[in-house]
Amino acid sequence: MDKLPLIIKREYLAKVRNRSFIVMTVLSPLLVVGMAALVFFLTKANNEERKVIAVLDEGNFFREQFKDDASIAFVPFRDISLETAKDSAQHAAYYGLLYIPEGRDIENAAENIEFFCKESPGLGTLSSMEGVIRSRVRDVKLRNFGVPDEVLGEMGRNYEINVENFTGEKKxxxxxxxxxxxxxxxxxxxxxxxxxxxxxxxxxxxxxxxxxxxxxxxxxxxxxxxxxxxxxxxxxxxxxxxxxxxxxxxxxxxxxxxxxxxxxxxxxxSRIPPDAADAMNNMSxxxxxxxxxxxxxxxxxxxxxxxxxxxxxxxxxxxxxxxxxxxxxxxxxxxxxxxxxxxxxxxxxxxxxxxxxxxxxxxxxxxxxxxxxxxxxxxxxxxxxxxxxxxxxxxxxxxxxxxxxxxxxxxxxxxxxxxxxxxxxxxxxxxxxxxxxxxxxxxxxx
Known part of the structure; x- marks a missing residue:
């Protein structure tokens, strides 16, 4: 084993003196930092793009439900036909048109809702609109059964199970x-x-x-x-x-x-949006x-x-x-x-x-x-x-x-x-x- 240190030294020096080793040692941090900066700017530019969606609610079931947020803005269309609404949304370069037909009740209207857009929408956008529709239909049906508004508000609360070990320490x-x-x-x-x-x-x-x-x-x-x-x-x-x-x-x-x-x-x-930061500062x-x-x-x-x-x-x-x-x-x-x-x-x-x-x-x-x-x-x-x-x-x-x-x-x-x-x-x-x-x-x- 007396020659082992010499072999280790030879292998080590051969690697660190290699031109490709030196180049990668110098360039890799620059590439990593450059990629991180690029991802930051691309993410920032992508988040700044706000989707504009037109809403044509013929039955007025969801007139006040769709509200603007940081990523989506809703533009209501009133007293126009579906074809006219489509043309207007296209000419205005809106992200899409949410069409809510006139039905015998809100549940019937919700079953026939359509969304028109140039490209396939993201799951997040669809889920956001579907959540609004689902919540509104549930509230209307419960009100029809005589459930008071204060009870409806309580139904939206989240309940979590508190976990402790047998000595009382919280988990x-x-x-x-x-x-x-x-x-x-x-x-x-x-x-x-x-x-x-x-x-x-x-x-x-x-x-x-x-x-x-x-x-x-x-x-x-x-x-x-x-x-x-x-x-x-x-x-x-x-x-x-x-x-x-x-x-x-x-x-x-x-x-x-x-x-x-x-x-x-x-x-x-991983920048925290201002609204989220304010919410964290004001949390209970x-x-x-x-x-x-x-x-x-x-x-x-x-x-x-x-x-x-x-x-x-x-x-x-x-x-x-x-x-x-x-x-x-x-x-x-x-x-x-x-x-x-x-x-x-x-x-x-x-x-x-x-x-x-x-x-x-x-x-x-x-x-x-x-x-x-x-x-x-x-x-x-x-x-x-x-x-x-x-x-x-x-x-x-x-x-x-x-x-x-x-x-x-x-x-x-x-x-x-x-x-x-x-x-x-x-x-x-x-x-x-x-x-x-x-x-x-x-x-x-x-």
Whole structure:
């Protein structure tokens, strides 16, 4: 192992001195900040476009119901025919025409309502108008049954079930989903790093193999040391690039926001409209208390444990998958031949993301969530989705956390041992496209 540091240093310097590495390190933050700014301006321009819809209500059932808001303005048409209303809406370049025919009652009229427009309307626009119609029909029918107006107003109230544990501590709805999203973001970062930089390890092996440099190197270095050095050196180069990206992108976003005079929330496309901001400022005491509970719950997340776990799962997960990538690179002569092996490698990562979200959202301590958080090929992602809930009482049991890490270490050693056997044979094999049967034979070589 005395030559391992030299291999790591060689791989690291080879990566960071590569022209494409330098170009991507410099350009990627600029592209990310530019895309964020572009999304902000496009979203702002799109939100400023207000739809104008003409309303022809022949029965006067909905005369005062359709009211303007921030995204839609309604223009009433009166005492004209449908054809005239269509022509007027088209010539005025309105978004559409809502036609409410004259019926024997409001329910009959509502069943025959039509909306005329040049293009297919968005679901949000239709849902908004349908909600107004549905609410008006319900109120009229209830009034016909003799229900007083004050009762109608009370019927629109929302009722929520208050959740507490058996000791009287309040629990918040949706907090598990919020925590799963936080953990899922860390897990998604691990998945992207594995896919991008695992492929770097594979390409590096293929390049050295096809250039026959490997034959010279292997004469003085054991295959296992060479493979491990490539994995560690490439991962260090990737971490270096990620750190540079995070720091430079953060600085660029700050400078851009200061230059344009906008907040960071606006740059991300999440600007709070003035009406919503006023509503938040004027919210009731109960709502303010609930918001404070959500903030306190998020602040109570064991961020130190979560970040430590992220580093552990990040390292172990990357080492496992990069060993597989190195073995694949040693087994083939070009990147085209790697396609047959890539799907089985990426499949566990995809399952971890999708199954993890669905299972952890609904039941973070259910059998599916626990199983995927223990299975070594998916645990780096799924376990991170569960960890924001804490470790121990009310969170991930300590034995599950420890077991997942032990299984990761054991799996890493096993995969490295198997990958080294494939690597040892594959790096000196040329001109033959191996299949799974051939790889199995290589594993049996002593």
């Amino acid at each position: 918040l709805r949706g907090i598990n989903e919020m925590k799963a999203v936080i953990g899922g973001a860390f897990g998604y970062l691990i998945m992207m790093f594995i896919i991008i930089y695992g492929a770097f390890v594979m390409r590096s092996v293929i390049e050295e193999k096809t250039s026959r440099i490997i034959e010279v190197i292997i004469s003085s270095v054991k295959p296992f040391q060479l493979m491990l050095g490539k994995i560690i050196g490439t991962s260090l180069a990737g971490i270096t690039q990620f750190v540079i990206w995070i720091i430079s992108a953060g600085l660029l976003l700050f400078v851009l926001a200061a230059f344009l005079g906008i907040s960071m929330g606006e740059l991300g496309g 005491g109960g709502m303010q208390e609930k918001m404070q509970l959500y903030i306190a719950e998020l602040l109570n997340i064991s961020w130190g444990v979560l970040l430590f776990s992220f580093v552990v799962y990040f390292i172990l997960g990357y080492l496992i998958y990069s060993s597989i990538y190195a073995a694949i690179g040693a087994a083939v002569d070009n990147e085209t031949d790697t396609q047959q092996f890539m799907f089985p490698v990426i499949l566990p990562l995809m399952l971890a993301i999708y199954v993890g979200f669905f299972s952890v959202f609904n039941n973070p301590h259910g059998p599916i969530a626990v199983a995927f958080s223990l299975f070594p090929l998916t645990s780096p992602i799924v376990m991170l989705m569960r960890l924001p809930g804490g470790i121990g009482t009310g969170g991930v049991p300590v034995w599950q956390f420890v077991t997942s890490i032990v299984l990761l270490v054991v799996t890493f050693l096993a995969i490295v041992w198997l990958a080294a056997k494939i690597y040892r044979v594959g790096i000196l094999m040329y001109g033959k496209k191996p299949g799974y049967k051939e790889l199995y034979k290589w594993l049996k070589y002593s």
